[in-house]
Amino acid sequence: MGPEKEANEESVILISDDETDTETAVGNSVVVIDSSENSDLEEKKSEETVDEESGLVVTFCKKGMVMPHARYDCMTHPFERTESETCIPVKQNSDVCGQCYCYVCDKLASECQYWTTSSSCHCNAHNKSKFWKDQRNFTLTGVLVIFNLEPTEIDTDLRHGGELLFKFLRELSVQYNNYLSGEIVLGLQDCVCPSKQTAGKCSVCSQLQNEVIYRYSDVFNLVSSFISRAEKEKPKSAAVMLLGVAREIALHKDPAQSWQNLGPSESLKLAVPFLMSRITKNLQRMLVLSDFPKQLYEKFISFFQTIPLPPYCFKFTNCLNVPSWDHRLLTTVLKGQNITGEQKKNGKKEFLWEVLTVIKARTEKMENMGQYKELVRYLRAVKCNEGVGLRELRDKIPFYLCKSGDFNSAAYSLLLPINNLACCTACRLSPSQFESYLKMFWTGSVPSGKDFQDSDKWILNIGSPVKCCTLIKQALRILYSNQSLYRNSRCWSSLITILISSPILEQNGLLTTLILREPPPSFKRKNFWALKLFLEGLLSQMPVLHDVVSMIARDLSYQKHTLLKLWQTLGPDYVGDLLCLFLSFRNSQLQSVGIFLSHVVIENLNQCPWAKSLNIFRLKAFKRPHLETANHLQLGKFVSILENL
Known part of the structure; x- marks a missing residue:
């Protein structure tokens, strides 16, 4: 500090940051201790100075410099307090020193453009007036003041959202005023109704004459584009924008x-209801997915509750009453302490009931955080009025169980209905999903992504695989409970492929097929079980079955010589099993194939010396009512011929 500056200093200024709101507060935030009597420039350390009014004891002092201060704290110019005078400056309130700041604008008084402006007069502002405090808050927070936010709560994102909302509200005001002006429909000279082409006007057309039409489309388009912009902003900015436009x-x-x-x-x-629905769905997702501070979270909800909704928007009244993540009932469900989602509160039952948008948002967040066990508990307990949408989310419960490493529970949950009114998840599986589940159960591995087929990489060995016997049993149950899977050859081949593959999966999700021993010749020749399984699968598709039977009959007719030569090698046991296979079906078309084979034998007895060794008693067993009449007679004739050989 230079000598000249020190020579002009005559006092010590003590500044307090206490701006109490109470009306009983006494004194200013600045206390001045006059040191003019001690004009020497030496610092006094040995002597004490006592100010009896303030009770301050100064043991060390030196001449101070004037610090920046609000106008009402200026010690150079007196200030007169009034409650809300905005017309003219009160007494000397407009006088300022070089360090006086405007209380409302929070800038130097010399830079305040409303310092002495009529209807504003910021020179009269002070911190003991509610009016001036509200003015200050509005100036510092702008349009955010409607959310009851304190200046300390406002960060960059909130301020940015407030600025965008403020600009939009001015544009919206212009469009809304244009809407209120309406469009006048010009009078009609003649009736334009198709059924009344007569001179003059009918009663309907007379009412349309000079009617004012109000079209909301321009306002609708403006609001829609603003909502689209809000969806691209950060959560805090977007929430401010959406809540503001909802109220408007x-x-x-x-x-x-x-x-x-x-x-x-x-x-x-x-x-308006359409726009409100879009706004509230976005806000519901934000309240779930964004980590808003608890106080800000509650203020957003409180603000929406204060919006005076018109009758056609009453359905949105409680749509933002979204329980926070620390809500007691939700917490007990996620921790597994409550598996039903019900509890008693003040003697009344309380349910974990949420709208589908909120459920989807919670599912998304728990997926991102890898909280699969909590997600399974939540989906099993939560209730919703959109049953189909909730069922689609619950269908992924077995997948989430696999992601948590519990493959055994996942295998059984596919066949368990969530409630008595819904069928099991297995009924709605696609072939690709069935194949993915088999791979997960067999290897104890899962796709690294959030869905069955959205990842080329797998996470290996995160849990114990399902035992082979359990896998086969559950796979067959799933196939027999889902007709589309049962009729799809890909599903059967997937099951066989899984069972002949190594349980060690490659990281890219590919299976390694094991090398098995060649089956014995008898198995390769007499694998009638595979043929029967194939034919049973065709029974539900009659047009296909008809084509297959026709093709078999045609091939047998063309290759009788080859067939007879083959039978000489395979012997009577093979022929008898083949005949019994077709005769065992209750379908007349399949029975006819067996009858056709019997005719081949009868017509070529000279080439079938083994025919007398056919098991006649076994064939007689098929002379039952389930055979068609014509087939029954043909089989009887065939058995009689064999008995006479």
């Missing part, structure tokens, strides 16, 4: 005296 459109009035037959975007009473 809720206040819009329909000036039409009667319901006008307009489109969904032109009629206010149709457009």
Whole structure:
């Protein structure tokens, strides 16, 4: 500090940061201790100075410099306090020193453009007036003041959202005023109704003469584009923008005296609910997915509850009452302490009931955080009025169990209905999903992504695989419970491929097929079980079955010589089993194949010396009512011929 500056200093200024709101507060935030009597420039350390009014004891002092201060704390110019004077400066309130700041604008008084402006007069502002404090808060927070936010709560994101909302509200005001002006329909010279092409006007056309039409489409388009912009902003900015526009459109009035037959975007009473639905769904997702501070979270919800919704928007009244993640009932469900989602509160039952948008958002967040056990508990307990949407989410419970490493529970849960009114998840599996589940159960590995087929990489060995016997049993149960899987050859081949593959999966999700011993010749020749399984699968597809039977009959007719030569090698046991296979079906077309084979034998007895060795008693067993009459007679004739050999 230079000598010249020190020579001009005559006092010590003590500044307090206490701006109490109580009316009983006494004194200013600045206390001045006059040191003019001790004009020497030496620092006094040995002597004490006592100020009896303030009770301060100064053991060390030196001449101070004037620090920046609010105008009402200026010690150079007196200040007169008033409650809300904005017309003219009160007494000397407009006088300032070089360090006086405007209380409202929070900038130097010399830079305040409303310092002495009529209807503003910021020079009269002080911290003991509610009016001036509100003015200060509005100036510092802008449009954010409607959310009851304190200046200390406002960060960059909130301020940015407030600025965008403020600009939009000015544009919306212009469009809304244009909407209120309406469009006048010009009078009609003649009736234009198709059924009344007469001179003059009918009663309907007379009412349309000079009617004012109010089209909300321009407002609708403006709000829609603003919502789209909000969806691209950060959560805090977007929440401010969406809540602000929700309040604004809720206040819009329909000036039409009667319901006008307009489109969904032109009629206010149709457009506003549509926009409100879009806004609330976005806000519901934000409340779940964004980590808003608890106080800000509650203020957003409280603000929406204060919006005066019109009758056609009453359904949105409680849509933002989204329980926070620390809600007691939700917490007990996620921790596994409550598996039903029900509890008693004040003697009444309380349910974990949420809208589908919130359920999807919670599912998304728990997926991202890898909380699969908690997600399974939540989906099993939560209730929703959109049953189909909730069922689609619950169908992924077995997948989430696999992601948590519990493959055995996942295998059984595929066949367990969530409640008595819904069928099991297995009924809705696609062939690709069935194949993925088999691979997960067999190897104890899962795709690294959030779905069955959205990843080329797998996480290996995260849990114990399902035992082979359990896998086969559950796979067959799934196939027999889902007709589309049962009829799909890919599903059967997938099961066989899994069972002949190594349980050690490659990281890219590919299976390694094991080398098995060649089956014995008798198995390769007499694998009638495979043929029977194939034919049983065709029984539900009659057109296909008819084509297959026709093709078999045609091939047998063309290759009788080859067939007879083959039978000489295979012998009577093979032929008898083949005949019994076709005769065992209750379908007349398949029975006819067996009868055709018997005719081949009868017509070529000279080439079938083994025919007398056929098991006649076994064939007689098929002379039952389940055979068609014609087939029954043909089989009887065949058995009689064999008995006479």
